[in-house]
Amino acid sequence: MTKLRSRAWFDNPDNIDMTALYLERHLNHGLTREELQSGKPIIGIAQSGSDLNPCNRHHIVLAQRVREGIREAGGVAFEFPVHPIHENSKRPTAGLDRNLAYLGLVEVLYGYPLDGVVLTIGCDKTTPAMLMAAATVNIPAIALSVGPMLNGWFNGQRTGSGTIIWKAREMMAAGEIGYEQFIELVASSAPSVGYCNTMGTATTMNSLAEVLGMQLPGSAAIPAPHKDRAATAYRTGKRIVDMALEDLKPSNIMTRDSFLNAIVVNSAIGGSSNAPIHLIALARHLGIELSIEDWQTHGHEIPLLVNLQPAGEYLGEDYHRAGGVPAVVNELMKKGLIREDAATVNGQTIGENYRNTPIVDHDVIRPFDTPLQSEAGFIVLKGNLFDNAVMKTSVISEEFRTRYLSNPDDPDAFEGPAMVFDGPEDYHHRIDDPALGIDETTLLFMRGTGPIGFPGAAEVVNMRPPAYLIKKGIHALPCIGDGRQSGTSGSPSILNASPEAAAGGNLAILQTGDRVRIDLNTGTVNVLISEEEIARRRAELDAQGGYPYPDHQTPWQEIQRSMVDQLGNGAVLKPAVKYQRIAQTKGLPRDN
Ligand code: FES
Numbered sequence: 001m002t003k004l005r006s007r008a009w010f011d012n013p014d015n016i017d018m019t020a021l022y023l024e025r026h027l028n029h030g031l032t033r034e035e036l037q038s039g040k041p042i043i044g045i046a047q048s049g050s051d052l053n054p055c056n057r058h059h060i061v062l063a064q065r066v067r068e069g070i071r072e073a074g075g076v077a078f079e080f081p082v083h084p085i086h087e088n089s090k091r092p093t094a095g096l097d098r099n100l101a102y103l104g105l106v107e108v109l110y111g112y113p114l115d116g117v118v119l120t121i122g123c124d125k126t127t128p129a130m131l132m133a134a135a136t137v138n139i140p141a142i143a144l145s146v147g148p149m150l151n152g153w154f155n156g157q158r159t160g161s162g163t164i165i166w167k168a169r170e171m172m173a174a175g176e177i178g179y180e181q182f183i184e185l186v187a188s189s190a191p192s193v194g195y196c197n198t199m200g201t202a203t204t205m206n207s208l209a210e211v212l213g214m215q216l217p218g219s220a221a222i223p224a225p226h227k228d229r230a231a232t233a234y235r236t237g238k239r240i241v242d243m244a245l246e247d248l249k250p251s252n253i254m255t256r257d258s259f260l261n262a263i264v265v266n267s268a269i270g271g272s273s274n275a276p277i278h279l280i281a282l283a284r285h286l287g288i289e290l291s292i293e294d295w296q297t298h299g300h301e302i303p304l305l306v307n308l309q310p311a312g313e314y315l316g317e318d319y320h321r322a323g324g325v326p327a328v329v330n331e332l333m334k335k336g337l338i339r340e341d342a343a344t345v346n347g348q349t350i351g352e353n354y355r356n357t358p359i360v361d362h363d364v365i366r367p368f369d370t371p372l373q374s375e376a377g378f379i380v381l382k383g384n385l386f387d388n389a390v391m392k393t394s395v396i397s398e399e400f401r402t403r404y405l406s407n408p409d410d411p412d413a414f415e416g417p418a419m420v421f422d423g424p425e426d427y428h429h430r431i432d433d434p435a436l437g438i439d440e441t442t443l444l445f446m447r448g449t450g451p452i453g454f455p456g457a458a459e460v461v462n463m464r465p466p467a468y469l470i471k472k473g474i475h476a477l478p479c480i481g482d483g484r485q486s487g488t489s490g491s492p493s494i495l496n497a498s499p500e501a502a503a504g505g506n507l508a509i510l511q512t513g514d515r516v517r518i519d520l521n522t523g524t525v526n527v528l529i530s531e532e533e534i535a536r537r538r539a540e541l542d543a544q545g546g547y548p549y550p551d552h553q554t555p556w557q558e559i560q561r562s563m564v565d566q567l568g569n570g571a572v573l574k575p576a577v578k579y580q581r582i583a584q585t586k587g588l589p590r591d592n
């Protein structure tokens with residue numbers, strides 16, 4: 001049996017003074033020496049739920065069942081707060097805070113007497129932030145999803161959180177509904193505790209956390225209020241105690257094979273375009289090679305099986321009832337697309353866990369041979385405007401396909417004049433101005449919205465057409481930008497362009513009216529101007545000090561801007577990735 005690191009605090013014969021001090025304070029609320037000194041693993045519960053994060057708030061309730069599981073298995077629970085990250089209320093963007101929560105959790109996991117940890121994942125960035133920290137410290141860790149909200153309904157129709165807003169906005173722009181109905185329609189999509197019930201970044205990252213082996217099998221998709229969710233919390237608490245005793249660490253579970261499985265599953269579920277950012281970041285903190293190109297190489301040809309909004313019609317409850325992640329993995333396994341030897345937290349392989357977990361409802365999760373869409377993974381694009389960007393092909397609508405991708409001479413390519421916006425405020429002010437002359441051939445560009453420019457990389461690249469085009473039945477124009485897009489958006493945008501304008505990318509020199517050609521077949525996006533003209537504009541911009549970005553408003557904005565990598569590289573803090581498996585490579589921190 002492994003020596004528990006908490007002994008260095010609570011039972012260290014070489015420094016009884018400090019052991020006495022560490023003990024006296026942790027005894028002060030009624031813990032006993034028997035609990036702290038008889039070899040019981042001390043298990044952290046990294047609590048991400050709070051009033052500031054309504055998506056994860058139910059973890060406050062679930063933690064009670066986690067504690068009971070930990071106690072049942074012979075451990076002692078220490079619950080502590082994680083820096084809140086709430087996707088839809090943190091300004092300027094929750095993307096700013098992923099790395100901050102990561103840093104905070106690294107310090108906690110490393111600097112306190114913890115033998116293992118339960119990561120209470122859920123709302124978008126809470127999942128990668130906590131997995132990244134557990135990976136860096138590399139103590140035994142298990143994730144517990146809070147689960148999606150119940151399905152939203154309005155007038156007998158499913159309304160998906162984060163997705164209905166786009167439709168409601170269009171309806172209001174078209175004059176079909178007023179403000180009161182607009183709010184009512186949007187609010188109907190969030191009827192209970194839990195995270196977004198659509199296939200947004202939360203459902204994506206929670207599904208992938210299970211595929212990576214970091215959650216108990218079958219647990220990702222259980223809705224938050226469901227009894228099985230609380231039962232899973234209990235089992236998760238029980239299991240982490242054994243993991244601590246077995247010394248089963250993130251580095252033993254997450255390997256390159258696990259990540260390739262996650263890429264395959266991401267295509268099959270119609271996962272968020274935020275997934276590459278977060279998985280590349282996680283892999284880099286583990287020291288595993290994973291590039292943006294891997295997403296196209298291993299993911300592009302995988303069909304879309306999960307019929308969830310925004311790519312499909314159903315929501316989280318349906319996903320769970322249809323079999324959830326186990327059914328998807330089982331279906332992909334039958335085609336030899338899953339690396340079955342990949343490890344998981346329960347001590348068994350992916351192959352062992354999901355061998356007998358067939359699809360229950362074939363409309364919600366489609367069989368591999370009758371998918372919703374073939375080749376549903378990302379296309380990775382490059383060209384003279386950026387080194388890489390991704391396009392989520394599973395959300396390309398029939399209307400979009402017909403208008404842009406159906407020219408018999410040039411089926412996968414189109415070109416048009418650029419309309420360039422410098423940030424979302426610029427777009428909101430000007431989009432409906434008829435003087436801009438935006439028509440169905442226009443390509444909308446958004447810049448100044450990356451990790452440095454925004455800062456934190458905003459989810460703003462998906463732009464709606466002007467109201468006068470929507471009234472004519474044109475619901476989507478091609479959008480390209482250096483920011484991100486909400487996973488709940490159904491827009492086939494080209495996003496995460498790296499490097500961003502503010503980091504020297506050529507989106508900075510693009511001008512409204514330039515013609516731009518997009519070719520999905522060759523994976524290229526090019527502005528059709530000469531290299532000399534690009535160099536001339538570049539020199540002119542550089543002479544002015546480069547593409548401007550707003551002043552830092554907080555210390556963290558300045559600190560992160562000084563060291564953050566680009567979206568294509570996971571937007572990690574560059575100095576942080578050299579710290580790997582620190583519980584093993586750096587020993588223990590010095591005594592207090
Ligand atoms: Fe929290 Fe969507 S806003 S999960």
Ligand code: MG
Nearest residue numbers: 087201486487
């Ligand atoms: Mg989001």
